[in-house]
Amino acid sequence: MDSQRLFDAVEAAFARTGAATPPWPSPRPPGQEPLEEEYSRCPDPGKYRILRARGEAWAEALSEAGLAVVEPVGPASWPHGADADLDRAVRVRPSKEQTVPLVLGFGAVQDEPDASVTIGAGDPAVAVRTLPDCGCDACDSGSDDLLEEFDEYVSAIVNGELVHLSGKGGSAVATGQGSSASGEFALRDHTELLERARTGESRGPAGLRVVHGARWW
Known part of the structure; x- marks a missing residue:
């Protein structure tokens, strides 16, 4: 296994898990400042469930590669210090010793469930990043940026780069x-x-x- 093969497996899994969560462009042209009304506007919070789909793809790829076991966990094992309220979480527990488990905690954006994802690391897990930042159009730069940041944190845990x-x-x-x-x-x-x-x-x-x-x- 290497990083590129693992990422290819994630992309293949994401073609399935993300089939119902399409990508979207930035709501404004590059370099344009957000409008005042965009700071309180989020007409489609459900679009952020693409993060849940990406998390599912990572979990599936890691499990199928024999690198980890995926298991639901209760509140006591949810990432500590999350920037959002969580409703459920799964732990991706690596098979190799001296590694750090990945915990994905899912919450709501507005009233849309599973639209916010907190990436946790360790046992007990600490929250290392919550996405999206808030969900408003002013903070939205499109799904590509969001997924790139999600992958950065998850791959850092898996590759042993995260501190x-x-x-x-x-x-x-x-x-x-x-x-x-x-x-x-x-x-x-x-x-x-x-x-x-x-x-x-x-x-x-x-x-x-x-x-x-x-x-x-």
Whole structure:
């Protein structure tokens, strides 16, 4: 198994799981600022169920490759710190030791179920990203951008690239393609802390949790 073969398997599975969730373009031309009314407008929240379909494709591909087992989990195992209320979740538990499980938590956008997905990592899982950000047209740049970001975080967990640091003062996450931080981490050189955690040089200050694991194959 390698990253490209796995991604090809995800795309093949997505042709089935995403058959009823079509893609869509950005609601505005590139470079155009959102209109004021777009910040409170979301005429079709159901379109975001494409994220659920993408998650199902990843779970199917990983399971069929013999890399993981997919199992529903109760609230106690849902990603901690999610930016959205969750209604259900599944854990994609890797077979290889020293790896980090993937947990996908599903919630609603407006009243549309399964339209929001929180990507969690670890056991117990921490939330590393929730998509979409809010669902309004102003924050929407089309489904291609959304799926690309979803794949970035999930593939980082599977490839062993993801590093997540969390503590009372905030959190920081790196995917191998970029990094972001919140709270006190945004005011510090979080990139150095993330890299030290990735290489195992330091587990960070007391009270800081590190989530980082090996590649799944």
